Amino acid sequence: MIEFLQQIINGLSLGAIYALIALGYTMIYGVLRFINFAHGDVFMVGAFAGLYVAPCVMKLSHGQPSWTATFLILIVAMMVCAILGIVIEKLAYRPLRDRPRLTVLITAIGVSLFLENFGQYAFGVDPQSFPDLIGDHAITIPAFFGPLCDLTIMVSQVLVFAVTLFLLIALRFIVTKTKLGMAMRALSVNPIATSLMGVNNDVVISFTFGLGSALAGAAGILISIQQPSIDPLMGLQPGIKAFVAAVLGGIGNIPGAALGGVLIGVIETLVVGYSDRLHIPPGYRDAVAFFLLILILLFKPTGLLGRVEREKV
Amino acid sequence: MLARSKLTLFAMLLAIFIASRFSALVTPYYYDILISIGVNIILATSLNLVNGYTGQFSLGHAGFMSVGAYAAASFTTYGTGFLGSLTRLSVGWCAALSSHTPGFLGGFVTRLGPYVSVSIYFGLALLVGGLAAGLAGLLVGIPSLRLKGDYLAIVTLGFGEIIKVIIENVDALGGSRGLSVDSQYTNLFWVYATAAITVYVVLSLVNSTYGRGFLTVRDDEIAAEAIGINTTKYKVLAFTLAAFFAGIAGGLYAHFKQYINPEGFNFLRSVDIVTMVILGGMGSTAGVVIAAILLTILPECLRAVSHWPFLPHWLGPLLENRMIPYSLLLIILMLTRPQGLFGGTRFHRAKRSKA
Amino acid sequence: MSETEPLQPLQPLLDLRDVTVQFGGLKAVADFNFAIRHGELVGLIGPNGAGKTTIFNLITGVYTPTSGAILFEGKSVAGRKPYLITKRGISRTFQNIRLFSSMTVFDNVRAAFNMHLRHGISHALWRGRGLAAEEKRVAQEAGELLDIFHLGKVRDAACTSLPYGDQRRLEIVRALATKPKLILLDEPAAGMNPTEKTELMELIRFVQEKFKIAVLLVEHDMRVVMGICQRIAVLDYGVKIAEGPAEEIKSNQAVIRAYLGVADDDAT
Secondary structure, three states, rough: OOHHHHHHHHHHHHHHHHHHHHHHHHHHHHHHHHOOOOOHHHHHHHHHHHHHHHHHHHHOOOOOHHHHHHHHHHHHHHHHHHHHHHHHHHHHHHHHOOOOOOHHEEEEEEHHHHHEEEEEEHHOOOOOOOOOHHHOOOOOOHHHHHHHHHHHHHHHHHHHHHHHHHHHHHHHHHHOHHHHHHHHHHHHOOHHHHOOOOOOOOHHHHHHHHHHHHHHHHHHHEEEEEEEEOOOOOOHHHHHHHHHHHHHOOOOOOOHHHHHHHHHHHHHHHHOOHHHHHOOOEEEHHHHHHHHHHHHHHHHOOOOOOOOOOOOO | OOOOHHHHHHHOOOOOOHEEEEOOHHHHHHHHHHHHHHHHHHHHHHHHHHHHOOOOOOOHHHHHHHHHHHHHHHHHHHOOHHHHHHHHHHHHHHHHOOOOOOOOHHHHHHHHHHHHHHHHHHHHHHHHHHHHHHHHHHHHHHHOOOOHHHHHHHHHHHHHHHHHHHOOOOOOHHHHHHHEEEOOOOOOHHHHHHHHHHHHHHHHOOOOOHHHHHHHHHHHHHHHHHHOOOOOHHHHHHHHHHHHHHHHHHHHHHHHHHOOHHHHHHHHHHHHHHHHHHHHOOOHHHHHHHHHHHHHHHHHHHHHHHHHOOOOOHHOOOOOOOOHHHHHHHHHHHHOOOOOOOOOOOOOHHOOOOO | OOOOOOOOOOOOOOOEEEOOOOOOOOOEEEEEEEEEEOEHHHEEEEOOOOHHHHHHHHHHOOOOOOEEEEEEOOOOOOOOHHHHHHHHHHEEOOOOOOOOOEHHHHHHHHHHHHHHHHOOOOHHOOOOHHHHHHHHHHHHHHHHHHHHHHOOOHHHOOOOOOOHHHHHHHHHHHHHHOOEEEEEOOOOOOOOOHHHHHHHHHHHHHHHOOOOOEEEEOOOOOOHHHHHHEEEHHHHHHOOEEOOHHHHHOOOOOHHHHOOOOOOOOOO
């Protein structure tokens, strides 16, 4: 039982990161109706932004783990990714606004490949180690919780939960209570009507990209704190899994993406954790996400929380 | 064109046979490139049937190539006993035949024996690869082809990855360590003859009233159904046929490199083939063939250029990793000329409003 | 002629019985009863959103009725796949013209001969004499069809280069190439000027007479509908509110109410 709970906690921690990335996929699909293949690589850039900024910021704390440094790096990474996202949209996707969706998809593949390979050129192919920002260790659970104190909960996991929760609430606030958020939702339903209401669609789209990319950047830093080895191809697997999560929740649906992310994280952790009992070799870990994706698309393409869009004949 | 196309094919095959006799004139480096070009032509032409002519975006073509490669390799690896019997048989036939043929011709026929057996053997191996890949195409296609556009692309990508993971976990196929192939049966004739046949099949198919069905599926599925065309049948047919040829390409590849591993058939390889189809212009077989040639040569040119002495020092490694200029090429192509070299102007049309 | 005609019009060609289709909570069409006889020219009218195109989509298999029956020549076609329904003999045009944009005028029509082909994939590959003969036959029939409708001269033009009215005509020609027994025309007069509309009316009557097929017409232009339809059914909010010849419909109170709304006390 304890082992199961432990797997759940680990799964939730992984799922939170997938959720942050999935939100970006879903928001971008919502406003532009296409799958931003390059989103996983923005996540990677966030991690590397943190890597390069860390030395300067750590000078403040004399090289010691510090919470201030962590949050500063988090914010810087989010900003860098936001800017990257906005730039990519402006250069590569905006000119193709009226073209068939396939053209944009191929362009997105191109951007993704470019980021990965240029990353390998700029950052080197080998994995690098992310500095220890918070002095990660397991939290000692007071004996008062009885059998629960056998659980291992890392400080980094708590950080992940806290930051993700905060960002989710902030996102919900932006989407429901601000004008830009409302414009985003309107755009995802009917772009023409939205622009007729006096909304500058380009600004809203840029904003959406910036927001989604910033969340990916945050995810990049969070995962680097948990698993300090980063490399330019680190965005591939999480990117695909987060995409599956977005589809699982219903692509275009924001709460769906968060739900999907958490579900995928938990399922993946459970499958790996119980792989011997399920008779699934751990080597199939990465195929699990694809398998789930195919199942969803074949049986319920609108996902758990999505709506059906009918083509008018 | 109708009556003479078979003749043209025959003439081409003959020309390829004669040309391949001179393959000794080519250095191993260029021989390798020529084989690669041929294999890519087969891959790109077959994918063009799906992506270009039928309008279904498949991102998993390398997966079918790998099925064919492993199936063909398994056949030759585990079928050597069969080859032995085949050789004895054909040597016997040729000996019997030569006793009925005059002088020098008799000597020639006698020596044909081993060639015949190897050709039949290799041909069977390729066929096995193609059929296995075709079956995989059928299995993947039937559920997937209900989906449209982006979703179909992602699902085919997913299936490609699943195939890769399955192979990685099967020890008999060498897993992630790869599989070695004993004999190099592939030569220029095999590759280019297959390429010619692939081009013939695709062109013949499309240039008939029956084949026009593929185009209707691409242009407007609802209208196609309204004139009695079973769109699902055409989609699955294109998919399966393309997978079949990809499988044969895989078999040819395996018996040239003499080593295959799952990583060599990953998503990037699928993107390579898709890029050729796009560059050539979806729906233009000639364009796709030219694009296949160009894009096979491109990395070699880039590599050569990256070693030029008078290049700024940072540019060299940038060009050496061919994916960097490659991905930029892809982006620029989509921004400026998405219809590729020879495609129609369909892609420049503004997105039809779904009102 | 009458000896060789099959079982004639005691049984309607197309029979819709109590057809209802529901999308979520909305009944787009409710208890719709309607029949079309062989060779009849019938109109279906109603205010916007009344469900006319939904009826078309039900007949052609794009939608499946939630309840009720749709019989064509006595056999059910409800919920069957669209291409199978076309093979049975029902053809249609679309509200927003759906031509095959990458093809020429000629090829658009030739594509419609696909379902009558005797050769298949093996013939296409072998390219023998059978293929050549059939290709010739298809080309000839398609050419004749185009000539009848005065599109023969532009047969090699890209279909998207045709003026709007010609594109509509091409769509009708393509639908006729499938040799249907019933053709459904979805707002064929949309976007036409009065002259074109008069030509269209003649065209539809010509199609009905020359090809001896039934026509179901959905149209907003009353002059067109009243001008050529032998019988008209009126839909409002998914329900049939009237049916009969043009004169009856013109003066039917329910119909007038549906289109113009209920008169206020101080309205004219």
